């Protein structure tokens with residue numbers, strides 16, 4: 129290090145964008161090149177994780193389960209008393225413009241709304257008329273629906289669920305899920321299932337299911353888990369296909385003895401789980417229920433995408 133070394137003008141992000149080098153992003157009413165989109169360091173999303181988000185998948189240039197994501201966004205905002213500055217049609221227009229401007233065929237759109245710039249850092253919320261900060265950006269994920277993990281299955285480890293008790297609100301407080309994911313990777317697994325009082329809550333960024341004797345078992349909705357939009361769609365389709373569903377908690381032992389296990393999320397759709405800690409699930413390959421649900425979900429999602 130020499131005294132003449134100029135400090136970097138911006139912190140190196142470390143992350144390489146997967147979409148156009150200069151993708152167009154949305155910030156508070158403007159469409160901007162990503163390097164020109166700036167948010168205040170006083171923004172409560174930055175200093176307090178006082179923000180909520182949604183991630184919507186794009187298949188064939190269309191949005192999957194969009195109304196569900198909008199309904200959950202409304203709910204997250206109202207639980208936190210953050211004003212929703214736009215309506216669903218406005219958000220739809222922004223999503224569509226980002227898809228078009230960034231040439232997204234298969235990929236994701238991320239939306240985040242924070243309580244805005246509260247000035248000096250304060251635990252007290254800023255005045256209710258403080259404008260929320262609205263950010264959206266997207267990225268291409270070619271082959272999103274052809275994930276090879278659908279054929280191999282995922283491996284998971286179980287870890288204690290050390291998150292807060294309002295997991296039904298989709299906030300950007302993602303540090304513990306991120307730590308759990310890193311721990312899973314360090315143990316050679318793909319992901320972690322989180323456990324509280326001996327019962328599985330959900331995955332780090334997905335809902336968790338097991339299948340036993342043809343019954344699909346998944347934790348009931350409560351403040352303990354995120355109310356997955358993919359979960360709602362998959363359970364509806366499973367019911368329509370005359371499958372039996374039990375919405376109840378299950379232990380790690382029960383999961384390890386299950387015939388099948390799987391996860392759902394907007395980015396993974398339905399993915400089988402073939403190992404939980406040291407236990408092989410079923411035959412150790414994706415089972416028929418998870419495979420069928422993935423197929424039905426993708427088929428119906430493509431049809432209903434807007």
Ligand code: PDD
Nearest residue numbers: 332333334335354356357358359393394
């Ligand atoms: N994660 N549970 C948690 C803790 C999640 O973070 C997610 C979504 C889900 C599944 O919800 P949905 O089906 O609505 O995507 C369940 C998103 C994809 C993410 O953080 O990237």
